[in-house]
Amino acid sequence: IHHIVQNGGLYKKPFNEAFEETPMLVAVLTYVGYGVLTLFGYLRDFLRQWKIEKCQNATEREEQKDFVPLYQDFENFYNRNLYMRIRDSWNRPICSVPGAKVDVMERVSHDYNWTFTYTGRVIKDVINMGSYNYLGFAQNSGTCQEAAAEVLSQYGAGVCSTRQEMGNLDKHEELEKLVARFLGVESAMTYGMGFATNSMNIPALVGKGCLILSDELNHASLVLGARLSGATIRIFKHNNMQSLEKLLKDAIVHGQPRTRRPWKKILILVEGIYSMEGSIVRLPEVIALKKKYKSYLYLDEAHSIGALGPSGRGVVEYFGLNPEDVDVMMGTFTKSFGAAGGYIGGKKELIDYLRTHSHSAVYATSMSPPVVQQIITSMKCLMGEDGSTLGKVCVQQLAENTRYFRRRLKEMGFIIYGNEDSPVVPLMLYMPAKIGAFGREMLKRNIGVVVVGFPATPIIESRARFCLSAAHTKEILDTALKEISEVGDLLQLKYSRHRLVPLLDRPFDETTYEETED
């Protein structure tokens, strides 16, 4: 069942997003499982406190036992009693380039995951469904690698200074012009770390007396940047435009809390693709709202740049909109370009302001030259300027892989969240024992997946997250799908009853979302 949104012609093609509801029996059994684990957690904590069992986790020293306790909150309880038991599915060391296949170092634990020892063997050619390698640029051979090696021999690896002092290389200037041309904006600025791009630049843009409207499921870097800035933060429900419009109306009508003065700036923080849900932001509606209520938009395209759109230019191109409508376009080079770092693009006055006022430009070391060259080569390849059609082929291959993989998983009967076109595919597991079991069974069958549990997701909605890549061929995907189906039958993961929650799509007037009740 596809829900086609026809909001006064804002969307040029169908927007198919679905979040199937948790089956009631599965939810009850998940709570039962967590109840059993909590009881055993209390028992183990009791044994550790009365010294019947050796305590291997971090505790306070003897002299500090009478101080305010450090490790008694739920997060630490969860960490030592639940996370430790299934810890071998995370932090797996890999020892090759994270392409379509990767080598994983084998490790065993003799004391139930408190310590690990390496057996010395390496598990070769594990199918990599966890790396953010959307366009397949993570390679150790080819044009990108040769260009980066040449720059490494010319400039060395370290920059040894910040951007404002002596760390502004000509390579950085070249990269920024290229990024601005790629995005279709006036000017751009790049930073050495993607997380720091968000958390250090939002405080430079907004301050006290401003309002930040941030989506419920925004990434930690956006949340940290918003909190550091000192502005008032209000949260709207995930991808829900009625909630956002209500908040905007309240902000304009009532102003600041005590003084009732108008807000200095209203900034809307959204992401292109949300990595835990696989959902795509409703950008045409957000831009229509932004123009109507005269606020600013900060779009974080960490996962969507390179992965969406007919030529890989991100979520703005996917919806066919004008890049100049988005005031601050932010993105990272980690995911689709096989490098590290982030960028911010926008009008020239904005970027010139950020060059002097951003904390990251003043205090953080600038990007390393081989990494800059990797981005330049991969971006030129994506735009088609190096003379080959490799970029276009990669983008099309990724779109095909996405559609094929999602269709096959849905047909098998798994519950998959998110939009039909997003290359991030979350598969719901729900029960805590299945998180550990899924990770281990998949590794036994030579497929590496990322499973996600409590702090990153709500407690009963644990999931396995597949990240598709243009480097995956159809044979690799077929092998992976066969194994996933086998493990799904073994662990009873095929919960879907093909009953979708209907999206709140009602045909509205183009710019107004009048609601009689909340």
Added chain:
Amino acid sequence: MDFKRVKDYFYWLYFQYLLITCSYVLEPWERSMFDTILVTVLAMVLYTAYVFIPIHVRLAFEFFSQMFGGQPESTI
């Protein structure tokens, strides 16, 4: 051949029990403790059902038959 399939099926059912009650992640001594407690509670429930349900069913049957059968007598 059939025995192997039946044995595999029962092993799969046991594996589902381990996953649902999260005994899969517990250490062996915790698993035995949980199994013992569960078996004890189930045995007590079954014994109570065996002893008390026939008596309760009989009493309920008598109560309802008295209520419906005794109505013509009470109106006259």
